[in-house]
Amino acid sequence: MTQDEAKRLVGRRAAELVEDGMIVGLGTGTTATLFIHELAARKLKIRCVASSDASHDLAARLGMRMESLKELPELDLYIDGADEVCLSAGGGIGTGIVVGLDLIKGGGGALLREKIVASAAKEFVVVADSTKLVPVLGKFPLPVEVIKMALPLVEPKLAALGFTPKLRMSKDGGIYLTDEGNYILDCWSTGIAEPESTAAEIRSIVGVVEHGLFLGMATMALVGGEDGVREFRA
Numbered sequence: 001m002t003q004d005e006a007k008r009l010v011g012r013r014a015a016e017l018v019e020d021g022m023i024v025g026l027g028t029g030t031t032a033t034l035f036i037h038e039l040a041a042r043k044l045k046i047r048c049v050a051s052s053d054a055s056h057d058l059a060a061r062l063g064m065r066m067e068s069l070k071e072l073p074e075l076d077l078y079i080d081g082a083d084e085v086c087l088s089a090g091g092g093i094g095t096g097i098v099v100g101l102d103l104i105k106g107g108g109g110a111l112l113r114e115k116i117v118a119s120a121a122k123e124f125v126v127v128a129d130s131t132k133l134v135p136v137l138g139k140f141p142l143p144v145e146v147i148k149m150a151l152p153l154v155e156p157k158l159a160a161l162g163f164t165p166k167l168r169m170s171k172d173g174g175i176y177l178t179d180e181g182n183y184i185l186d187c188w189s190t191g192i193a194e195p196e197s198t199a200a201e202i203r204s205i206v207g208v209v210e211h212g213l214f215l216g217m218a219t220m221a222l223v224g225g226e227d228g229v230r231e232f233r234a
């Protein structure tokens with residue numbers, strides 16, 4: 001099975017979790033895009049909020065009813081992809097019950113709005129192909145969203161935490177800007193052994209808007225691979 005096939009599989013399974021009448025958060029990225037297509041095809045009576053302009057525009061084009069957190073401050077369900085998924089075993093990974101479900105997100109640049117929408121949802125289901133499963137977070141560079149004028153101050157502070165920050169560029173060669181007009185520093189490391197304390201340290205840097213560590217926010221993971229879709233509940 002290719003990575004794209006696995007993403008499609010979890011996108012379809014996630015769309016099946018949605019029921020008529022629900023208020024649904026739509027994530028961002030290639031897996032979330034596949035989910036949005038599957039969900040639109042079901043033609044349910046639902047109201048949605050998106051975590052990026054791209055997902056908002058796509059869903060609107062597909063005929064979905066799009067609103068904002070102003071109208072819909074509480075969501076039943078948020079479904080989104082991730083760059084890394086770290087499961088720590090509860091009853092044992094084989095049982096599908098996990099104690100920890102921690103993520104790195106923001107590869108697509110939408111981490112701030114993603115965290116905001118996720119925080120408004122009763123359930124956050126992360127959809128990922130099995131290549132995203134890691135024993136320790138941090139092989140994928142951690143995206144950190146930064147206010148432009150603070151960049152020269154934030155960069156050395158992230159370096160002092162042991163990261164190698166790299167300013168994200170766009171495909172056209174300019175500096176990448178988020179939907180909120182901020183910069184992203186992709187922070188390389190050899191692994192984030194203590195995600196909770198690292199998250200707190202990054203958060204305490206003035207000028208950091210948000211970081212891509214989503215710790216204990218997801219309530220379920222759908223992981224697609226050779227065995228089909230595996231479900232893990234936190």
Ligand code: 5RP
Nearest residue numbers: 029030031081106107108110
């Ligand atoms: C966007 C994200 C995405 O969910 C993450 O990058 C995974 O993307 P993909 O589904 O394309 O692999 O966090 O900011």
